[in-house]
Amino acid sequence: MKNLYQTVMADADGAANLPQMLLREALLPELLGDDQGDISYWAGKSLARRFPIGNPKDAATFFEQAGFGHLALIKQTAQMTRWQLSGTPVKLRKQLQGDDDFTLEAGFLAEMMAQQLGVSAEAELIETPHKLQATTVTFDVYTDPEDVIPDYDAPTPLAVVHDEPTDSPEEN
Secondary structure (H helix, E strand, C coil): CCCHHHHHHHCCCCHHHHHHHHHHHHHHHHHHHHHHHHHHHHHHHHHHHHCCCCCHHHHHHHHHHCCCCEEEEEEECCCEEEEEEECHHHHHHHHHCCCCCCHHHHHHHHHHHHHHHCEEEEEEEECCCHHHCCCEEEEEEEEEEEEECCCCCCCCCCCCCCCCCCCCCCCC
Protein backbone atom coordinates (compact mmCIF):
# COMPACT_ATOMS: atom_id res chain seq x y z
CA MET A 1 0.00 0.00 0.00
CA LYS A 2 1.21 3.47 -0.83
CA ASN A 3 1.65 5.96 1.99
CA LEU A 4 -1.91 6.78 2.97
CA TYR A 5 -1.27 10.21 4.43
CA GLN A 6 0.90 11.41 1.53
CA THR A 7 -1.52 10.09 -1.10
CA VAL A 8 -4.59 11.65 0.51
CA MET A 9 -2.99 15.00 1.27
CA ALA A 10 -1.48 15.27 -2.23
CA ASP A 11 -4.99 15.35 -3.72
CA ALA A 12 -6.69 18.76 -3.88
CA ASP A 13 -9.86 17.32 -2.28
CA GLY A 14 -8.10 14.75 -0.13
CA ALA A 15 -7.98 16.46 3.28
CA ALA A 16 -11.74 16.17 3.76
CA ASN A 17 -11.44 12.41 3.19
CA LEU A 18 -8.57 11.78 5.62
CA PRO A 19 -10.67 10.71 8.65
CA GLN A 20 -12.60 8.09 6.67
CA MET A 21 -9.46 6.93 4.88
CA LEU A 22 -7.63 6.41 8.19
CA LEU A 23 -10.44 4.21 9.44
CA ARG A 24 -11.15 2.28 6.24
CA GLU A 25 -7.64 1.89 4.87
CA ALA A 26 -5.46 1.71 7.99
CA LEU A 27 -7.42 0.65 11.07
CA LEU A 28 -10.08 -1.74 9.75
CA PRO A 29 -7.71 -3.91 7.70
CA GLU A 30 -5.53 -4.32 10.79
CA LEU A 31 -8.49 -5.26 12.98
CA LEU A 32 -10.33 -7.49 10.50
CA GLY A 33 -7.41 -9.12 8.73
CA ASP A 34 -8.32 -11.67 6.06
CA ASP A 35 -12.02 -11.42 6.97
CA GLN A 36 -12.27 -7.74 6.09
CA GLY A 37 -14.15 -8.25 2.80
CA ASP A 38 -16.81 -10.55 4.26
CA ILE A 39 -17.27 -8.48 7.41
CA SER A 40 -17.45 -5.23 5.44
CA TYR A 41 -20.11 -6.69 3.12
CA TRP A 42 -22.30 -7.70 6.06
CA ALA A 43 -21.59 -4.38 7.78
CA GLY A 44 -22.86 -2.62 4.64
CA LYS A 45 -26.06 -4.67 4.83
CA SER A 46 -26.42 -3.74 8.49
CA LEU A 47 -25.97 -0.04 7.71
CA ALA A 48 -28.65 -0.26 5.02
CA ARG A 49 -31.06 -1.77 7.54
CA ARG A 50 -30.34 1.11 9.96
CA PHE A 51 -30.60 3.74 7.21
CA PRO A 52 -33.23 2.45 4.74
CA ILE A 53 -33.16 4.27 1.41
CA GLY A 54 -36.30 4.53 -0.69
CA ASN A 55 -35.14 5.49 -4.18
CA PRO A 56 -32.05 6.03 -6.40
CA LYS A 57 -31.98 9.81 -5.87
CA ASP A 58 -31.92 9.36 -2.10
CA ALA A 59 -29.28 6.63 -2.47
CA ALA A 60 -27.04 8.99 -4.45
CA THR A 61 -27.47 11.75 -1.87
CA PHE A 62 -26.84 9.41 1.07
CA PHE A 63 -23.69 7.96 -0.52
CA GLU A 64 -22.33 11.49 -0.99
CA GLN A 65 -23.18 12.47 2.58
CA ALA A 66 -21.64 9.27 3.98
CA GLY A 67 -18.41 9.98 2.13
CA PHE A 68 -18.68 6.91 -0.12
CA GLY A 69 -18.62 8.93 -3.36
CA HIS A 70 -20.93 9.80 -6.26
CA LEU A 71 -23.45 7.00 -6.86
CA ALA A 72 -25.23 6.67 -10.20
CA LEU A 73 -27.81 4.16 -11.40
CA ILE A 74 -26.50 2.96 -14.78
CA LYS A 75 -28.81 0.13 -15.83
CA GLN A 76 -31.81 -1.71 -14.47
CA THR A 77 -33.48 -4.92 -15.61
CA ALA A 78 -35.98 -7.20 -13.89
CA GLN A 79 -33.24 -9.07 -12.02
CA MET A 80 -30.16 -6.80 -12.09
CA THR A 81 -29.34 -3.21 -11.22
CA ARG A 82 -25.97 -1.70 -12.18
CA TRP A 83 -24.52 1.13 -10.12
CA GLN A 84 -21.34 3.14 -10.56
CA LEU A 85 -19.52 4.81 -7.71
CA SER A 86 -16.97 7.53 -8.41
CA GLY A 87 -15.50 10.67 -6.90
CA THR A 88 -12.57 11.60 -4.71
CA PRO A 89 -13.08 8.86 -2.06
CA VAL A 90 -13.08 6.17 -4.75
CA LYS A 91 -10.10 7.64 -6.60
CA LEU A 92 -8.05 7.89 -3.40
CA ARG A 93 -8.91 4.37 -2.26
CA LYS A 94 -8.01 2.97 -5.68
CA GLN A 95 -4.65 4.76 -5.54
CA LEU A 96 -3.91 3.18 -2.16
CA GLN A 97 -5.09 -0.39 -2.63
CA GLY A 98 -4.12 -2.85 -5.31
CA ASP A 99 -7.14 -5.01 -4.48
CA ASP A 100 -10.03 -2.59 -4.27
CA ASP A 101 -12.26 -3.33 -1.30
CA PHE A 102 -15.63 -1.75 -1.83
CA THR A 103 -17.56 -4.54 -0.14
CA LEU A 104 -19.15 -2.19 2.41
CA GLU A 105 -20.79 -0.28 -0.43
CA ALA A 106 -21.73 -3.53 -2.21
CA GLY A 107 -23.43 -4.86 0.91
CA PHE A 108 -25.29 -1.58 1.39
CA LEU A 109 -26.58 -1.66 -2.19
CA ALA A 110 -27.65 -5.31 -1.91
CA GLU A 111 -29.62 -4.74 1.27
CA MET A 112 -31.10 -1.48 -0.05
CA MET A 113 -32.47 -3.30 -3.10
CA ALA A 114 -33.74 -6.19 -0.96
CA GLN A 115 -35.63 -3.72 1.23
CA GLN A 116 -37.10 -1.87 -1.73
CA LEU A 117 -38.25 -5.03 -3.55
CA GLY A 118 -38.91 -7.50 -0.73
CA VAL A 119 -36.76 -10.18 -2.36
CA SER A 120 -33.25 -11.46 -1.70
CA ALA A 121 -30.45 -9.50 -3.32
CA GLU A 122 -26.69 -9.89 -3.62
CA ALA A 123 -24.13 -7.46 -5.04
CA GLU A 124 -20.80 -7.95 -6.70
CA LEU A 125 -18.06 -5.67 -7.91
CA ILE A 126 -17.68 -6.02 -11.67
CA GLU A 127 -15.06 -4.84 -14.10
CA THR A 128 -15.34 -1.14 -14.80
CA PRO A 129 -14.72 0.13 -18.35
CA HIS A 130 -10.98 0.71 -18.84
CA LYS A 131 -11.20 4.49 -19.25
CA LEU A 132 -12.92 4.79 -15.83
CA GLN A 133 -10.92 2.20 -13.86
CA ALA A 134 -8.77 4.71 -11.96
CA THR A 135 -11.74 6.66 -10.59
CA THR A 136 -14.81 4.41 -10.65
CA VAL A 137 -16.13 1.11 -9.34
CA THR A 138 -19.13 -0.70 -10.75
CA PHE A 139 -21.55 -2.96 -8.90
CA ASP A 140 -24.20 -5.32 -10.16
CA VAL A 141 -26.98 -6.06 -7.69
CA TYR A 142 -28.86 -9.24 -8.54
CA THR A 143 -32.37 -9.80 -7.25
CA ASP A 144 -34.38 -13.00 -7.32
CA PRO A 145 -38.13 -12.39 -7.65
CA GLU A 146 -38.71 -16.06 -6.73
CA ASP A 147 -36.86 -15.67 -3.40
CA VAL A 148 -39.31 -13.49 -1.48
CA ILE A 149 -38.25 -12.43 1.99
CA PRO A 150 -40.53 -14.25 4.48
CA ASP A 151 -42.86 -12.04 6.51
CA TYR A 152 -41.46 -9.02 4.66
CA ASP A 153 -42.39 -5.68 6.18
CA ALA A 154 -40.94 -2.80 4.17
CA PRO A 155 -39.08 -0.32 6.38
CA THR A 156 -40.03 3.32 6.40
CA PRO A 157 -37.45 5.02 4.17
CA LEU A 158 -35.02 7.44 5.72
CA ALA A 159 -35.98 11.08 5.18
CA VAL A 160 -32.81 12.01 3.29
CA VAL A 161 -31.89 15.68 3.50
CA HIS A 162 -31.12 17.08 0.06
CA ASP A 163 -29.11 20.25 -0.36
CA GLU A 164 -31.41 22.94 -1.65
CA PRO A 165 -29.95 25.27 -4.27
CA THR A 166 -29.87 28.89 -3.23
CA ASP A 167 -31.43 31.59 -5.39
CA SER A 168 -28.77 34.18 -4.66
CA PRO A 169 -24.98 33.95 -4.57
CA GLU A 170 -23.30 33.69 -1.19
CA GLU A 171 -22.29 36.93 0.40
CA ASN A 172 -18.63 37.30 1.36
